[in-house]
Amino acid sequence: MQRISVIGLGYIGLPTAAMFASHGVKVTGVEINEDICNTINNGGIHIQEPFLADIVRKQVSRGMIKCVTEVKPSEAFLIAVPTPIKQDKTADLSYVVSAGQAVAKVLKPGDLVILESTVPPRCTLDVLLPILEKSRLKAGKDFSLAHCPERVLPGNIIHELKYNDRVIGGINPESAEKSRDLYAAFVKGEMYLTDTITAELCKLMENTYRDVNIALANELARISERLGTNAWDVIKYANKHPRVNIHQPGPGVGGHCLAVDPWFVATAAPDLASIIQLARNTNDFMPSYVAKRVEVLVGPGSKVVVLGCTYKPDVDDLRGSPILDLIKLLGDDYNVTVVDPFVESYNVDVYKAAKKADLIVLGVHHDKFKKINLSKLAEIMNSPVLLDTRNFFSRDKVEQAGFEYHLLGSAKRVKVRAWDTKRKVAASVEKDVRNVLKC
Numbered sequence: 556m557q558r559i560s561v562i563g564l565g566y567i568g569l570p571t572a573a574m575f576a577s578h579g580v581k582v583t584g585v586e587i588n589e590d591i592c593n594t595i596n597n598g599g600i601h602i603q604e605p606f607l608a609d610i611v612r613k614q615v616s617r618g619m620i621k622c623v624t625e626v627k628p629s630e631a632f633l634i635a636v637p638t639p640i641k642q643d644k645t646a647d648l649s650y651v652v653s654a655g656q657a658v659a660k661v662l663k664p665g666d667l668v669i670l671e672s673t674v675p676p677r678c679t680l681d682v683l684l685p686i687l688e689k690s691r692l693k694a695g696k697d698f699s700l701a702h703c704p705e706r707v708l709p710g711n712i713i714h715e716l717k718y719n720d721r722v723i724g725g726i727n728p729e730s731a732e733k734s735r736d737l738y739a740a741f742v743k744g745e746m747y748l749t750d751t752i753t754a755e756l757c758k759l760m761e762n763t764y765r766d767v768n769i770a771l772a773n774e775l776a777r778i779s780e781r782l783g784t785n786a787w788d789v790i791k792y793a794n795k796h797p798r799v800n801i802h803q804p805g806p807g808v809g810g811h812c813l814a815v816d817p818w819f820v821a822t823a824a825p826d827l828a829s830i831i832q833l834a835r836n837t838n839d840f841m842p843s844y845v846a847k848r849v850e851v852l853v854g855p856g857s858k859v860v861v862l863g864c865t866y867k868p869d870v871d872d873l874r875g876s877p878i879l880d881l882i883k884l885l886g887d888d889y890n891v892t893v894v895d896p897f898v899e900s901y902n903v904d905v906y907k908a909a910k911k912a913d914l915i916v917l918g919v920h921h922d923k924f925k926k927i928n929l930s931k932l933a934e935i936m937n938s939p940v941l942l943d944t945r946n947f948f949s950r951d952k953v954e955q956a957g958f959e960y961h962l963l964g965s966a967k968r969v970k971v972r973a974w975d976t977k978r979k980v981a982a983s984v985e986k987d988v989r990n991v992l993k994c
């Protein structure tokens with residue numbers, strides 16, 4: 556196939572278009588947002604992703620990518636539009652529906668339609684297929700249809716597009732095979748062919764597995780605080796077991812995938828998905844838990860500096876960020892300043908922000924924060940206290956810089972006056988004390 560249409564040039568559509576184009580397949584990108592369309596046609600990009608800008612600039616200048624605002628006839632259509640979550644936790648399929656309707660208008664015999672967007676189980680068969688058949692063409696006979704979910708990690712998309720394995724669910728074997736042949740233009744990973752419902756659930760369960768695992772880690776973090784130990788150590792040593800891989804605790808789970816996709820499974824069979832729903836709620840509670848720790852540490856009225864507010868490190872994406880929830884929870888009760896080098900409005904000088912502050916909360920472990928001079932920070936603060944929600948800083952370094960260090964998931968270590976049995980004197984010793992949090 557020499558030419559395809561990619562509908563939706565967002566976080567997945569644009570890098571995918573760039574990969575096809577740089578491997579000899581001409582791409583017509585369809586993007587309803589005119590500003591984005593113009594940016595791309597001028598060789599620019601509207602998202603931040605390593606290596607993407609260079610590829611897009613080059614392929615646009617070579618005429619391999621052209622962006623338009625309406626779907627035009629093509630041999631293959633790849634739909635990569637958003638599927639946000641609604642208030643009731645079901646999927647908003649309006650973008651999939653309108654993309655399908657636009658494709659149906661220009662569909663011709665022999666065409667291939669691939670749905671890449673993450674969708675609830677049965678969506679390809681029950682939602683997209685009937686819309687495409689409004690063209691009066693028969694799916695599986697006149698045109699091919701497959702669901703081939705993206706599985707790439709933001710921040711590493713270009714590499715993973717090429718090297719990750721793919722699951723391709725066709726409405727019939729021919730649809731899956733045609734899709735595989737198309738992706739073969741650039742995919743070096745294995746491509747597994749199956750049916751659409753398996754592919755849909757497979758994608759959703761990958762993210763659900765991760766979300767449930769993180770919920771387990773978050774639960775352990777709170778248990779560890781109560782029992783007077785350090786969850787990070789427990790996880791580190793438990794993971795030495797050859798069949799154990801507990802994920803990392805943190806201030807919550809964000810983004811547009813892990814915090815969303817499990818609900819697409821849960822709402823498809825609510826009475827059967829108790830673990831999935833419990834995990835979601837456990838992770839959603841974490842910003843409140845961190846807010847409670849802030850309250851215990853410094854109390855309302857204090858000046859708090861939050862380091863990082865994106866949904867994960869080293870990206871500029873704010874979607875579903877649990878730190879934004881935390882900031883909202885701290886609200887007017889605290890004087891909150893946010894520092895984030897990836898977000899234009901928060902890209903401020905950390906030393907100015909921390910002047911006379913009572914507490915630093917490390918919310919997102921951006922690599923750039925490693926460069927912070929902790930001693931300088933401690934000097935200008937009102938009370939140098941640091942709450943690390945990501946086990947990012949080394950306790951020793953932070954304490955040497957003059958901070959009181961607190962770690963989410965770890966019982967607070969404090970200096971207490973206690974009877975030293977060896978030396979038979981009352982001495983100042985370090986002890987773990989059980990956390991005071993009752994939530």
Ligand code: SAJ
Nearest residue numbers: 705706707708761762802803805808809810812813866867
């Ligand atoms: N997080 C933790 N603890 C961990 C790992 C992550 O708290 O141990 C948090 C992160 O801080 C972030 C959230 O989870 O808030 C999600 O981050 P992530 O890096 O786990 O995943 P995403 O959302 O960037 O990308 C995921 C990936 N899915 C899996 O790894 C199974 C990616 O491969 C998918 O393509 C992507 O979702 C997607 O588009 O569905």
